Amino acid sequence: MDQRHASALKAAGMKATPKRLAILEMLEAEPGYASPEELWKRLKDRFDRLGLPTVYRNLEELSQSGVLSKVIHPNRQLYYYFCSNREHHHHFVCLSCRKVEDIPACGIEALEQEVSKRNGGKVLSHILQLNGLCGGCADNGEKR
Amino acid sequence: MDQRHASALKAAGMKATPKRLAILEMLEAEPGYASPEELWKRLKDRFDRLGLPTVYRNLEELSQSGVLSKVIHPNRQLYYYFCSNREHHHHFVCLSCRKVEDIPACGIEALEQEVSKRNGGKVLSHILQLNGLCGGCADNGEKR
């Protein structure tokens, strides 16, 4: 059992169940983002019983807790990835091979302040994501 | 018939059908973003026959052409809004009353260049959206 993941779960106020640990392990080993169904298909071998709803539920809870991140994908399906960078930052996601690269936080926090001040509203969250093709995929024009 | 919208459609290489014009009119009159089904329900009165798929199809085509914009909503349903600002910019969307406010473009273009240069990939698009509560909604704590 991976103590790092168990601690992360405990810190998030979640029980460290074998299935949650397996989800985290699998996603950490993943080079990019993955869909709930893909993860489920692979994890099924390791448990005699594992429901797809369990995978959905845990991925969502884990992303709520900040242990995982969610991709905003043009096809509007759910994808998650494991990102160990605990600083506030953003991502460049490859639409072809699914690789995820960190982008250091730019001036969004300042922008939030600005918007709040000027319009009187309250910014609850922001989305900043660059979509494209990573170096490798851009070269050989691959698409999936 | 609204000549502005007819021209916009022509410029986008799309036929100026009555239904497309009605969709644009209705969305322009809207104070915020709206869902395909909401628009359909209201537009049905003005046409003896109007299919929901037609509304979906047109909203998607219009947003592809840049005539309309799409909201990235946490509930993952589709919402569109009419934005006459033709400059490149971003939005603050209220999750409560659905108002949309413009945000002048920040340094994202520079960030795209940076990412391309450093990682060798190609940025095809970016998402920047601030989610929150507008002035009015933040005040009275309304939610919907």
Add this chain to the structure above:
DNA sequence: CCTCTAAATAGAAATGAATTCGTTTTAGAA
């Protein structure tokens, strides 16, 4: 003003990702 054709629409049916729900199992505190 007609004609004609590619584009647009109808509308029923299908899709399928995501979720619900009542029951059973289990992690972990006491």
Add this chain to the structure above:
DNA sequence: TTCTAAAACGAATTCATTTCTATTTAGAGG
């Protein structure tokens, strides 16, 4: 070890969105 709230099961369901084939129509070119 006991006990309970949390987690998981999994079949069934939901419902927003899309597909498909037949029909209609906008608008270019006579």
